[in-house]
Amino acid sequence: MAIFLFFLILLITFFIFFVIQFYNIVFRSYAPFISTKRNVIKKIVESLNIKEDSIIYELGCGRAGFLRAIGRKYPRAKMFGVEYSFLPFLIAGLQDSLTNNNITILKKNFFKVDLSRADMIYCYLNLETMKRLEEKFKKECKHGAIVVSCSFPMPTVAPQKVIQEKGESIYFYNF
Ligand SMILES: C[S@@+](CC[C@H](N)C(=O)[O-])C[C@H]1O[C@@H](n2cnc3c(N)ncnc32)[C@H](O)[C@@H]1O
DSSP, rough: OOOHHHHHHHHHHHHHHHHHHHHHHHOOOOOOOOOHHHHHHHHHHHHHOOOOOOOEEEETTTTTTHHHHHHHHOOOOEEEEESSHHHHHHHHHHHTTTTTTEEEEEEEEEGSSTTOOSEEEEOOHHHHHHHHHHHHHHHHHOOTTTEEEOOOOOOSSSOOOEEEEETTTEHHHHH
């Protein structure tokens, strides 16, 4: 009976997760929950040259794989993952608690998060969201802040460089 209840709760949790994701993807143009490939994360982290104690945000962090990779190279960095969806938020929190790092996972809509302290921001989202974020970055990002977007460029800001990794374009911006 206990096992049956456990699987029933699990099933209901997944069902609610998929309904919310479906609604947000179809009606609000939110990016779905898909993780950046490991080799792409590796390439981005290798290409970055940031100060040791940088403040870093991953917008729509999913499982926060990018931040954990950053934490391995820059143990003094202060990192914030922002995720609205409860399932990836829980997974990220769980994985985070198993490692010794400076990652804080915020369960929030990233459009409501102040980005003015960020030295570096990572995104793997979609074109529609990058269009909206471009306006937010222009208003909030401090001079010198770096934005990296995997696969989806901003519509009007010119990237400082674009690199390719296994068929993915990675866009680097300097504000
Ligand atoms: C394509 S996944 C990327 C996950 C992770 N950043 C990675 O690269 O592995 C996009 C994530 O953004 C989240 N997301 C989309 N729109 C969001 C919003 N407005 N606020 C917070 N999270 C959002 C989704 O729930 C999803 O987990």
